[in-house]
Amino acid sequence: MASLISFEEALELADISSQEDISELVERAWAVRTDRFGDSTDMCSLVNAKSGGCAEDCGFCAQSRYAEADTPMHAMMEPDQILEHARAAEAAGAHRFCMVTQGQGLSKRDFAKIEAGAKLVAEQTNLKRCVSIGHISPDRARRLKDAGIQRVHHNVETARSYYEEVTTTVRYEGRMRTIDAVKDAGLETCVGGILNLGESPRQRVEMAFELSAVNPTSVPINLLNPRTGTKFGGRDLMDPWEVVKWVAIFRLIIPDALFRLCGGRVENLDELQPLAVKAGLNGVMMGNFLTTLGAEPADDRAMFEELGLNVARQEDNGANPRPDNRDGWLDGETPRTPVDELIDCQGEANFWDPSTQLRVIKKKQNPPPYPKAA
Numbered sequence: 001m002a003s004l005i006s007f008e009e010a011l012e013l014a015d016i017s018s019q020e021d022i023s024e025l026v027e028r029a030w031a032v033r034t035d036r037f038g039d040s041t042d043m044c045s046l047v048n049a050k051s052g053g054c055a056e057d058c059g060f061c062a063q064s065r066y067a068e069a070d071t072p073m074h075a076m077m078e079p080d081q082i083l084e085h086a087r088a089a090e091a092a093g094a095h096r097f098c099m100v101t102q103g104q105g106l107s108k109r110d111f112a113k114i115e116a117g118a119k120l121v122a123e124q125t126n127l128k129r130c131v132s133i134g135h136i137s138p139d140r141a142r143r144l145k146d147a148g149i150q151r152v153h154h155n156v157e158t159a160r161s162y163y164e165e166v167t168t169t170v171r172y173e174g175r176m177r178t179i180d181a182v183k184d185a186g187l188e189t190c191v192g193g194i195l196n197l198g199e200s201p202r203q204r205v206e207m208a209f210e211l212s213a214v215n216p217t218s219v220p221i222n223l224l225n226p227r228t229g230t231k232f233g234g235r236d237l238m239d240p241w242e243v244v245k246w247v248a249i250f251r252l253i254i255p256d257a258l259f260r261l262c263g264g265r266v267e268n269l270d271e272l273q274p275l276a277v278k279a280g281l282n283g284v285m286m287g288n289f290l291t292t293l294g295a296e297p298a299d300d301r302a303m304f305e306e307l308g309l310n311v312a313r314q315e316d317n318g319a320n321p322r323p324d325n326r327d328g329w330l331d332g333e334t335p336r337t338p339v340d341e342l343i344d345c346q347g348e349a350n351f352w353d354p355s356t357q358l359r360v361i362k363k364k365q366n367p368p369p370y371p372k373a374a
């Protein structure tokens with residue numbers, strides 16, 4: 001996947017700060033996005049199917065046992081609970097649904113529940129199916145494909161050179177092995193990271209070029225939502241114009257990936273979310289995030305429609321790729337489905353809701369200190 005700018009050019013763009021210069025960069029990124037993807041979009045939504053008490057030490061994550069932060073705690077959901085949240089995602093207008101679990105590996109029993117949940121979502125909704133379940137062996141990747149999963153998410157989180165500041169217990173090499181297993185099984189990859197973990201601008205550019213080398217179908221960009229009690233809980237939010245600038249820079253470095261903005265977008269961008277869409281996004285994560293709340297579906301759809309983008313859900317979403325899938329464009333136009341059949345507010349459907357749906361347990365004992373980077 002050829003980048004449209006060099007590493008040095010990306011560093012120069014990282015230096016710009018005036019709103020005028022960033023607006024100019026946005027126009028450039030918008031042209032690239034529309035050239036590659038036309039008016040199509042790729043909207044997703046998730047369920048945190050197993051949450052809290054994770055053994056790993058990712059410094060941004062409230063689910064880590066090293067974090068002294070409140071987090072939803074629950075064992076693996078049953079397949080029909082997963083289906084219920086998928087139906088909410090579908091009602092909101094999401095095109096795809098991701099089943100996410102904490103940690104880096106599932107027990108046989110929990111993996112079987114993900115397989116059963118995936119089959120139910122495939123049979124009973126018109127959603128494309130994704131999972132994010134940590135490290136995956138080649139055998140499990142094939143089984144996921146057999147269960148109807150089409151895309152697997154596994155972030156690199158940050159630049160290789162900054163990685164050990166972010167986690168010492170989840171190996172970077174293990175991530176790469178999982179991504180290879182997913183590709184070998186013929187599944188699409190969704191690989192991205194989180195901005196504002198303390199990485200330098202150069203390291204942000206490094207991450208973008210490392211992602212470009214991975215060549216994922218989809219790239220989720222998360223923005224740190226500093227949660228009190230986590231390793232990075234004391235950091236400030238990003239300046240919204242900085243976020244927009246970095247979305248545009250990533251778009252120019254990885255022009256053919258499907259970019260989506262996920263965790264932290266509401267807190268970091270606020271009113272500037274539509275400009276971030278213009279800076280090169282193909283979609284956003286609708287509904288709620290793993291441990292924090294998201295936006296209302298009608299507002300998310302409007303952000304894209306106001307730019308002339310088509311958020312319609314295609315009738316055969318589950319069986320065929322929409323034109324948002326760079327692996328193959330369908331013939332003809334993407335039909336527009338009537339949006340008045342969709343819900344406007346989260347309250348109208350049973351979304352995954354980390355704040356009220358499940359018990360939030362305050363950790364009773366002091367968590368262990370975060371391990372130091374080597």
Ligand code: SF4
Pocket residue numbers: 054055056057058061062063064065101102103104170
């Ligand atoms: S990001 Fe995933 S692996 Fe890391 S602490 Fe959170 S739940 Fe665990």
